[in-house]
Amino acid sequence: MSTVTIDKSGPTRKVKYGSMSRDRAWALRWSYFFLVLFAIFSLVPPLYMLITSLKSSAEISAATNPWWVYHPTLSNYVELLTSNQFLRFFWNSAWVSIIVVTITMLISVPAAFALARMKFWGSATLATGVFLTYLIPDSLLFIPLFKMFAVIGDWTGIQLINRWYVLLFIYPTLTVPFCTWIMIGYFASIPKELDEAAIIDGASWFQTLTRIFIPVALPGLIAATIFAFTVSWAQFLYPLVFTTSTDQLVLPVGIITTLIKGDVFNWGQIMTGALLGAAPPLIIYAFLMDYYIAGLTAGATKG
Amino acid sequence: MADVTLRKVVKRYDDVEAVRGIDLDIADHEFVVLVGPSGCGKSTTLRMIAGLEDISDGDIMIGGDVVNDVPPKDRDIAMVFQNYALYPHMTVAENMSFGLRLKHYPKAEIKTRVAEAARMLDITDLVDRKPKQLSGGQRQRVAMGRAIVRNPKVFLFDEPLSNLDAKLRVQMRIEIKKVHQKVRTTTVYVTHDQVEAMTLADRVVVMNHGRIEQIGTPNELYHKPATRFVASFIGSPAMNFVPCRLEDDAGKLNLRLTDRLAFPVPPQRAARYQAVPRTDKLLLGIRPEHIAESRPHAESGVEPFEATLDVTEPMGMETLVYFTLDGTPLCGRVSPNAGAQDGSPLRLAVDLNNMHLLNEVTGAVL
Numbered sequence: 001m002s003t004v005t006i007d008k009s010g011p012t013r014k015v016k017y018g019s020m021s022r023d024r025a026w027a028l029r030w031s032y033f034f035l036v037l038f039a040i041f042s043l044v045p046p047l048y049m050l051i052t053s054l055k056s057s058a059e060i061s062a063a064t065n066p067w068w069v070y071h072p073t074l075s076n077y078v079e080l081l082t083s084n085q086f087l088r089f090f091w092n093s094a095w096v097s098i099i100v101v102t103i104t105m106l107i108s109v110p111a112a113f114a115l116a117r118m119k120f121w122g123s124a125t126l127a128t129g130v131f132l133t134y135l136i137p138d139s140l141l142f143i144p145l146f147k148m149f150a151v152i153g154d155w156t157g158i159q160l161i162n163r164w165y166v167l168l169f170i171y172p173t174l175t176v177p178f179c180t181w182i183m184i185g186y187f188a189s190i191p192k193e194l195d196e197a198a199i200i201d202g203a204s205w206f207q208t209l210t211r212i213f214i215p216v217a218l219p220g221l222i223a224a225t226i227f228a229f230t231v232s233w234a235q236f237l238y239p240l241v242f243t244t245s246t247d248q249l250v251l252p253v254g255i256i257t258t259l260i261k262g263d264v265f266n267w268g269q270i271m272t273g274a275l276l277g278a279a280p281p282l283i284i285y286a287f288l289m290d291y292y293i294a295g296l297t298a299g300a301t302k303g
Numbered sequence: 304m305a306d307v308t309l310r311k312v313v314k315r316y317d318d319v320e321a322v323r324g325i326d327l328d329i330a331d332h333e334f335v336v337l338v339g340p341s342g343c344g345k346s347t348t349l350r351m352i353a354g355l356e357d358i359s360d361g362d363i364m365i366g367g368d369v370v371n372d373v374p375p376k377d378r379d380i381a382m383v384f385q386n387y388a389l390y391p392h393m394t395v396a397e398n399m400s401f402g403l404r405l406k407h408y409p410k411a412e413i414k415t416r417v418a419e420a421a422r423m424l425d426i427t428d429l430v431d432r433k434p435k436q437l438s439g440g441q442r443q444r445v446a447m448g449r450a451i452v453r454n455p456k457v458f459l460f461d462e463p464l465s466n467l468d469a470k471l472r473v474q475m476r477i478e479i480k481k482v483h484q485k486v487r488t489t490t491v492y493v494t495h496d497q498v499e500a501m502t503l504a505d506r507v508v509v510m511n512h513g514r515i516e517q518i519g520t521p522n523e524l525y526h527k528p529a530t531r532f533v534a535s536f537i538g539s540p541a542m543n544f545v546p547c548r549l550e551d552d553a554g555k556l557n558l559r560l561t562d563r564l565a566f567p568v569p570p571q572r573a574a575r576y577q578a579v580p581r582t583d584k585l586l587l588g589i590r591p592e593h594i595a596e597s598r599p600h601a602e603s604g605v606e607p608f609e610a611t612l613d614v615t616e617p618m619g620m621e622t623l624v625y626f627t628l629d630g631t632p633l634c635g636r637v638s639p640n641a642g643a644q645d646g647s648p649l650r651l652a653v654d655l656n657n658m659h660l661l662n663e664v665t666g667a668v669l
Contacts, residue, residue, distance in 0.1 A: 193388035196355050201402035201449070202376040211401075215392040 046275070053077070053272040060267050076272040086273065088247055089254030092164045093277070096250055097232040099168050104175040104228040109221065111176075112183030113209045117195060127184055134177035142241050145170060149242070164248045167239060171232045178231075179224040186220030187213060222288050230281050251277045305366030305456040305489060306331045307352060313360035314347050314513075321347045323513040324361065334483050334490045338500035339510035339536070346461055348510070349493045353459050354378050366456055381450035382459040385466060387442040389434040389449075395421075396430040399448045413452075420451040423485060424478070440471045444478070451486060458483075460492040464499065476502055497537050501525070509533045531666035534588050534659060540623065543594070543633045545587045546663065549579055558587060558655070561629040569604035569655050576660055579669055588659035588668070591623065594635030596643075597652040604656040610635075615643045624649065 052060060054072045064070060080086045114120075115127045149160045149169075160166040190213060198208045214221060239253045246258060255273040259266045307329040314322040322344040329335045337345040350356040352363060354375035362369050370378050381402075389398050396417050403413045421427045424444040434442055443463060450458055463479070464472045480503055483490055494500055500507045501521040509516045509524065509532070517529040528534035534542045550557040550565065556573040559565040568576060579585070597607040610633075616623040617639060624635045624643050635651055637643050660669045 191386060191388065193384040193386055194390065196353075196375075197382065197384060197388040197449075198390075198401070199355070200353060200375045200380060200382050201453070202405045203401075204376075207405065212390055216390070218392075 046278070049271040049275050052267055053275055055268055057266070057268055076268040077276075080269055080272050080276065085246060085258060086254070089249055089251045090276075092249060092254075093233060093251040094280075096164060096167045096171070097229050100171040100175060100232040101225055101228045103168065103172050104179050105221070105225060107172065108176050108180040108183055108224065109214065110209065112180045112187055113205075113213060115180070116184045116187035118205070127181075130177050130184075131181045134174070134181065138174065138237055141173070142237060145238075146241060161242055162244050162248055164243060164250065166242050167232075167235070167250070170238050170242065171235060174235075175228040175231050179228055182224045182227070183217065183220055186217045190216055226281075226284060226288060229284060233277075233281055306333075306364075307457055307489060307491065308364040309348070309352075309361065310364070311361040312348070312351060312358055312363060314344070314351060314356060315359040321513055322351070325510075325513075325515050327508060327515065327518070329489060329491060331489055332487045334492065334503060334505045335508060336492045336494060336500040336504035336506075337508045337510055338494055338497055339516075341495055343510040344513040345493045345495075345508075345510050349459055349461055349491060352457070352491060353380055353382050379456045380459055381453050381455040381457075382461065383443075383446045383450055383463045385462040387434070387446045387466075389442055389445055391434050394431050394433055395426065395437070395445050395448070398434065398445055399430075399452050402449070402453045416452045416454075417448075420448040423451065423482065424448050439467050440475060443467065443475055447479070447482060451482065454486075454488075456489065458488050458490040458492075460490065462494055463492075464494070464496075472499075479503060498539065501537070507537075509536060511536075528588075528659065528668055530668060531586070531588070531661050534661070534668065538590060540591050540634045542588050542590050542659075543631075544661070545589070545628060545631050545633065547585050547587045547660075548583070549576060549581050549585065551581065558658075558660075560587065564608060564628070566606040566653070566655055569658075572655070572658065572660075576669060579660070584663040585669075586661040586663045588661050589653060589655075590657065591634040592636045593654040593657045594633065594651055595654070596637040596641035597650040601652055602656075605652045605654045607650055607652045609648060610651050611648045612643055612645060615645050624651075626651075 048066075051067060051069055053076050054069045054074070056071065056073050056075060059069075059071055111130070115123055115130070146161070149166060153159045153161060160169070194212060194216070195208050198212045203211065234252060235250075236252045239250045240256075243249055243253065246254070249257065251273070255270060255277065259270045259273060307327075309325055309327040311324045311326060312322060313320065313324050325344075325348065327335075337348060339345050347356060351358050352365075354370065354373065358371055363371060365378055365380070390401065393401065399417045399420060400413045403416065408416075417430065418427070421430055424447060426441060426444050426448060429437060429441060429445070434445065437445065446463070460479070464475050467475060476499060479492075492503060501524075504521055506518060507521055507524055508518050511532050517524060517533045519527070524533055524537045528537065528542075531544070535544070545560055547558050547560050549568070550559050552567075556568040556576060557565045558568050601607070610624075610626040610628070612624050612626050614625040616625075620639070621636045622639050622641065622643050624637055626633055626635070637649070637651070641649065643649050661667065662669060
């Protein structure tokens with residue numbers, strides 16, 4: 001029995017190596033299979049939106065092949081892009097997102113630096129607390145928040161409800177905790193000696209943050225920025241609750257409330273509006289993709 | 304440049320005392336190495352001098368000024384870290400000039416200083432590279448360059464060579480020594496490697512359990528260790544320790560190692576040991592190079608004995624021989640021509656002129 005094994009040892013090893021590479025090849029094939037499957041799964045809806053956006057209302061309601069455009073038209077695009085209302089939504093969204101991203105970064109970067117590096121009493125608990133606040137769903141928060149702003153309005157006379165800028169107070173409750181958490185993980189992965197070297201070189205805490213930590217953690221910073229932008233751009237529940245007048249609406253809510261009239265769905269323009277609305281985040285992702293991935297993975301593994 | 308003085312410096316972490324009241328005077332221009340096993344408090348001491356750790360008690364003075372509460376940036380020190388701690392997003396030149404730029408030095412002067420330091424460290428060609436494009440040795444040079452350009456009062460090195468391979472470590476050791484010979488800045492250097500300590504230091508501070516065991520020149524530590532810890536820590540292979548006791552034999556002093564083996568104590572040593580109680584448990588400390596093959600016409604104090612070798616290690620210029628004496632393992636150094644072989648007997652001789660006698664209980668060298 002043993003002699004048989006010895007005789008076979010040479011070829012068995014070869015087979016083993018062969019089977020390993022064959023396993024690998026199969027693993028790759030399966031990965032590609034599922035990747036393609038999920039790519040189709042996630043790309044078909046936008047494709048359908050694109051197709052529909054190029055159709056006239058008549059063609060959409062006609063019983064033709066929904067996956068084919070027989071009479072392509074840009075009328076939906078022209079109508080939306082020349083409509084003052086749509087442009088108003090767009091600018092409201094843009095302003096809200098840009099200001100929220102700025103506020104978020106101004107708060108969460110120094111906060112993360114302090115929580116990651118300046119060990120003070122309760123800093124670890126505070127860091128966990130920051131993350132826990134992120135876990136509270138917005139569907140739980142919008143009623144108390146609404147009540148809060150109503151009370152503030154009654155007491156001070158400062159009316160914030162139904163103003164687009166009320167969102168500047170609300171969105172950071174979502175973005176600041178998450179971005180702080182990402183940045184804590186990122187800053188924590190920077191070797192301690194780096195700030196010690198900077199401090200010995202004569203840098204203050206603030207200089208250590210601006211001249212060492214921010215440049216070194218730039219990928220993480222960009223990931224956090226993209227996240228904050230996406231969250232502010234795509235928020236639906238809060239603007240739906242807090243803003244009602246058409247001149248105060250942001251894009252996602254504006255499209256739904258103005259393009260659906262009663263039970264009449266203006267599908268062509270809804271699809272066009274949604275596509276145009278998805279464009280800014282898409283462009284930002286495309287340019288900053290590498291940083292985004294690097295930022296997320298570093299935060300995930302070292303944080 | 305300045306002297307550094309530590310007065311009863313203590314560092315406590317909650318209930319643990321990492322540094323237990325050390326006193327140390329480091330003269331201007333001096334190169335002092337703190338050495339000891341990990342956890343002995345040497346790095347903590349260095350970090351307290353740097354200001355990266357608060358001191359729990361005592362005083363630290365740099366250039367005569369108490370700096371206990373002075374932040375690191377105002378202590379005028381420079382530090383080289385084990386993992387280099389180079390700023391990854393800056394070029395070599397930017398790394399080296401960072402401290403000067405923070406202090407708003409004129410651009411021309413920054414340039415001159417960086418160029419000068421780069422020339423001294425032989426990294427002139429690398430000044431435009433980023434740290435990740437450099438090898439370990441080059442990074443360490445840049446880290447040293449960053450310290451040199453600031454022209455500080457004190458250099459602090461925290462195990463700077465531990466991340467380098469053995470060959471590079473020897474090379475960089477020589478570089479560090481050369482740099483110190485040129486700039487003559489007071490230097491405190493921490494290492495766990497006793498060879499590094501011996502080769503670099505003007506004076507070595509041996510630390511153990513948060514205390515200073517002994518301060519002395521490399522030769523003093525090697526030839527006149529004060530404690531068992533220093534005796535065993537300095538030197539490789541380590542000093543042998545053999546349980547023994549003193550006996551009087553017709554007016555002479557004998558050193559009894561085993562029932563069958565006793566040596567007369569050399570006269571110049573006998574006077575020193577005369578007062579030691581005969582009942583004390585003692586240890587004979589003898590370095591491997593003082594156990595060699597027996598030669599005819601040996602000088603006085605060199606006593607022959609028989610041993611059966613367990614293991615021999617030919618090193619080329621010498622052969623290390625390992626044997627046991629009544630259960631105590633010993634190491635000796637013999638000539639490659641002495642005919643030492645594993646498992647075979649060899650006539651060895653111990654040079655008692657270089658013996659040390661230690662109190663087994665206190666560990667003190669008598």
